[in-house]
Amino acid sequence: MARALDWLEERVGYRGWARGWSEEQVQGGARWRYTLGPTLVYLFVQQVALGILLASYYSPSATDAWASTAYLNDQVTGGWFLRGLHHHGMSAMVVVAVLHTIQVVLAGAYKRPRELNWWTGLALGGIVLGFSITGYTLPWDQNAYWSVVVRAGIVTSVPGGEWSQQLLQGGRELGNLTLTRFYALHVFVLPLLLVGLLWAHVRLRRRHGVTPPAGLSEEALVRTREPLWPRQVFMNVVAMTICGGALLAATISSHGAPLMAPADPASNYMARPEWFFLGLFQLLKYFNGPLRLVGAALIPGAAAVFLLVLPFLDRAPTRRLRSRVGALSGVAALMTGLVTLTALAVAEDAGKESYAAGVAAAQKDAARARELALAGVGPRGGVAVWENDPEFQALALFQEHCATCHTLRGKGGEEAPSFDDWGSRAWMAAFLRAPNEKRFYGGTKAHHTMEPLSAEDLPEEELMAAVEYVLSLRGDEAGALDAGLVKRGQALWEEKLECSGCHEVEAGKEGTGPTLAGHGSRAWLERMIVDPTAVDLYGEGAEMPKFGAKLSAAEISTLAGLIAVERADTL
Numbered sequence: 339m340a341r342a343l344d345w346l347e348e349r350v351g352y353r354g355w356a357r358g359w360s361e362e363q364v365q366g367g368a369r370w371r372y373t374l375g376p377t378l379v380y381l382f383v384q385q386v387a388l389g390i391l392l393a394s395y396y397s398p399s400a401t402d403a404w405a406s407t408a409y410l411n412d413q414v415t416g417g418w419f420l421r422g423l424h425h426h427g428m429s430a431m432v433v434v435a436v437l438h439t440i441q442v443v444l445a446g447a448y449k450r451p452r453e454l455n456w457w458t459g460l461a462l463g464g465i466v467l468g469f470s471i472t473g474y475t476l477p478w479d480q481n482a483y484w485s486v487v488v489r490a491g492i493v494t495s496v497p498g499g500e501w502s503q504q505l506l507q508g509g510r511e512l513g514n515l516t517l518t519r520f521y522a523l524h525v526f527v528l529p530l531l532l533v534g535l536l537w538a539h540v541r542l543r544r545r546h547g548v549t550p551p552a553g554l555s556e557e558a559l560v561r562t563r564e565p566l567w568p569r570q571v572f573m574n575v576v577a578m579t580i581c582g583g584a585l586l587a588a589t590i591s592s593h594g595a596p597l598m599a600p601a602d603p604a605s606n607y608m609a610r611p612e613w614f615f616l617g618l619f620q621l622l623k624y625f626n627g628p629l630r631l632v633g634a635a636l637i638p639g640a641a642a643v644f645l646l647v648l649p650f651l652d653r654a655p656t657r658r659l660r661s662r663v664g665a666l667s668g669v670a671a672l673m674t675g676l677v678t679l680t681a682l683a684v685a686e687d688a689g690k691e692s693y694a695a696g697v698a699a700a701q702k703d704a705a706r707a708r709e710l711a712l713a714g715v716g717p718r719g720g721v722a723v724w725e726n727d728p729e730f731q732a733l734a735l736f737q738e739h740c741a742t743c744h745t746l747r748g749k750g751g752e753e754a755p756s757f758d759d760w761g762s763r764a765w766m767a768a769f770l771r772a773p774n775e776k777r778f779y780g781g782t783k784a785h786h787t788m789e790p791l792s793a794e795d796l797p798e799e800e801l802m803a804a805v806e807y808v809l810s811l812r813g814d815e816a817g818a819l820d821a822g823l824v825k826r827g828q829a830l831w832e833e834k835l836e837c838s839g840c841h842e843v844e845a846g847k848e849g850t851g852p853t854l855a856g857h858g859s860r861a862w863l864e865r866m867i868v869d870p871t872a873v874d875l876y877g878e879g880a881e882m883p884k885f886g887a888k889l890s891a892a893e894i895s896t897l898a899g900l901i902a903v904e905r906a907d908t909l
Contacts, residue, residue: 366550367562368569373577374438380578381431382532388424389525396476398521400514401719403478404600408711411597422594426585428470432614434581435463443669446657447549453649455546458539460645465532470612472524478517478720480700483601484609486512492622496635552657598700599707600720608696610687617679641672732900735893739885743780753781754882757901761858766805782881803827804835808854811843815859815902848873863898
């Protein structure tokens with residue numbers, strides 16, 4: 339081992355380089371507050387290593403991004419852990435960067451001759467936010483897509499914003515170029531900028547040294563000065579370990595990073611930006627119309643300018659806190675405003691039932707989409723995962739063969755009965771009251787001769803008893819029934835109602851109207867689809883075409899099941 343190290347020393351001279359670092363003097367002695375900068379470097383290195391691993395599975399295209407992320411997250415061993423660690427590591431970088439900035443401000447480390455250290459540090463903070471924005475987009479799920487939409491709306495409200503928006507997203511519409519440009523920024527441009535600025539920042543820090551406590555005299559600084567190794571290095575390692583442990587705990591407790599359903603431009607998704615942009619999101623709520631420019635650009639721009647010129651605004655002769663009240667008050671006001679706006683945004687969302695319902699629906703969709711993705715995602719990618727859903731296939735079948743005449747879930751034609759709530763108690767009661775309403779049999783002639791049962795003819799209690807009896811004729815698929823109502827309804831059928839003149843209630847018997855035995859059951863629906871002209875259905879007067887020769891038995895069963903399920907929760 340020693341010979342190998344000697345060989346490396348002869349060619350690289352690493353010992354001199356390492357000695358230069360370890361012997362660097364820390365004025366005022368080793369301190370925990372100096373650990374924030376090294377912790378940021380550790381987080382960046384970890385993010386790079388994790389990013390390389392993730393990139394080996396990721397496909398940066400609008401069709402494959404979500405599917406590749408879902409595959410990594412749910413099917414690759416440990417994939418959820420790698421992705422979760424990378425996700426929480428980004429948030430940790432933001433937190434540590436903010437803490438480091440506060441520590442620099444409190445120490446007065448932006449004052450002469452450290453202005454360039456301050457500016458490169460602010461630029462590094464901006465790049466950290468850039469990493470978050472671009473990385474947040476890469477899964478191309480609902481969160482990613484709609485967050486880009488929200489940010490695009492903010493960008494376009496400032497002068498030149500429309501041009502900037504189109505440059506970033508590759509045109510007027512979000513799509514493949516949007517994703518590839520964000521990917522290029524995330525894995526190539528921003529890392530190169532960060533490495534360059536980090537090198538400059540570290541070089542400047544080594545030139546000027548750490549900023550010692552302002553209260554120490556020159557004699558005290560000399561007396562307490564010590565090399566970086568071993569105490570400060572030990573503190574740095576401890577800080578990094580604590581940060582790494584917190585990331586592990588956050589990753590395991592949350593089981594990685596969230597992944598919503600694939601991006602769907604046609605959906606109504608309640609988008610929110612990343613947590614550290616919630617303050618700006620809340621600020622924009624107070625500025626509408628022409629004033630939007632104030633919240634989107636003027637106030638954030640003024641805050642950025644304030645931080646940039648802080649070294650010149652702070653004219654105090656020393657770095658002592660008492661002499662810098664004005665500058666510190668400005669920074670404190672800025673941080674207080676940001677925290678307050680963020681808290682208001684969180685509180686408002688917590689108090690909105692509509693938002694909570696939207697989040698619950700989105701999480702349900704996400705869980706279902708990821709479950710379906712286990713079977714693979716079609717070549718169209720993204721929303722094509724829904725094609726794995728039997729319900730999706732049933733709806734597609736309905737759209738192709740039935741939607742011209744029938745309505746389902748509010749969509750379709752009006753020439754035949756609507757299947758929204760079809761066959762439920764409420765549906766049947768309304769039908770008996772007004773059988774000729776268009777929603778029941780549309781433009782067909784099937785029930786134009788059926789007389790409505792008014793409240794005078796049949797009071798509400800008797801109506802519900804009749805409904806319960808007709809439902810009982812459906813058999814096992816009728817669900818839980820009220821035996822007393824069924825018995826009363828049967829008596830009404832036999833003694834008061836005149837329905838038996840057209841409808842038989844025993845299977846196999848023919849009437850002028852459809853036989854009600856099994857009416858509305860899945861088997862009955864299948865028979866209707868195959869041949870509605872059967873003598874115990876609608877006979878020769880049926881206006882619905884026969885599908886027995888057009889659809890397979892499986893397709894007929896699928897359609898019947900879809901219609902039956904629509905009323906399952908109402909029985």
